[in-house]
Amino acid sequence: MILVLLGICIIVVVVSVLLVTYDICDNEICFCSIMVFGIGFLICIGALFYFLHSVIDAKFVKDKIAMYEEQNSKIEEQIDVVVKQYMEYESDTYAMTAPESSITLVSLYPELKSDELVKKQIAMYQENNKKITNLKEKQIDANVAKWWLYF
Numbered sequence: 001m002i003l004v005l006l007g008i009c010i011i012v013v014v015v016s017v018l019l020v021t022y023d024i025c026d027n028e029i030c031f032c033s034i035m036v037f038g039i040g041f042l043i044c045i046g047a048l049f050y051f052l053h054s055v056i057d058a059k060f061v062k063d064k065i066a067m068y069e070e071q072n073s074k075i076e077e078q079i080d081v082v083v084k085q086y087m088e089y090e091s092d093t094y095a096m097t098a099p100e101s102s103i104t105l106v107s108l109y110p111e112l113k114s115d116e117l118v119k120k121q122i123a124m125y126q127e128n129n130k131k132i133t134n135l136k137e138k139q140i141d142a143n144v145a146k147w148w149l150y151f
Contacts, residue, residue, distance in 0.1 A: 001147070013033075016031075051149045055146055061135045065136065068132045079122070
């Protein structure tokens with residue numbers, strides 16, 4: 001869309017300049033169209049840079065999402081080990097609990113929640129999930145920017 005508008009502005013400005021140069025059209029009308037479409041050209045250039053910035057930023061979003069998901073899976077594995085060790089230690093007390101997600105099990109065991117390492121890992125896990133959500137939003141915004149650029 002922006003590229004089409006940019007092309008139209010360039011064509012109208014060039015045609016208006018040619019009309020003024022060869023005295024084919026009234027100078028006032030041509031100068032007015034040069035000014036209006038010249039300003040439109042500058043606005044299109046600004047919009048082009050704005051949308052291109054979004055598209056370029058989103059180019060590596062998938063890699064970042066994969067990195068954060070990999071970190072989360074490592075954190076889940078580490079927490080799972082801690083939970084299993086704790087469940088073995090407290091097997092009599094928590095014999096009725098079925099093994100679920102280790103993140104869920106941490107919330108069931110108050111002693112594990114107070115463990116500093118587990119706290120830090122859960123905080124990092126939640127922070128990574130927020131970053132993944134923001135990156136997915138960036139990906140969507142980049143698709144909108146592509147639509148504005150290429151439509």
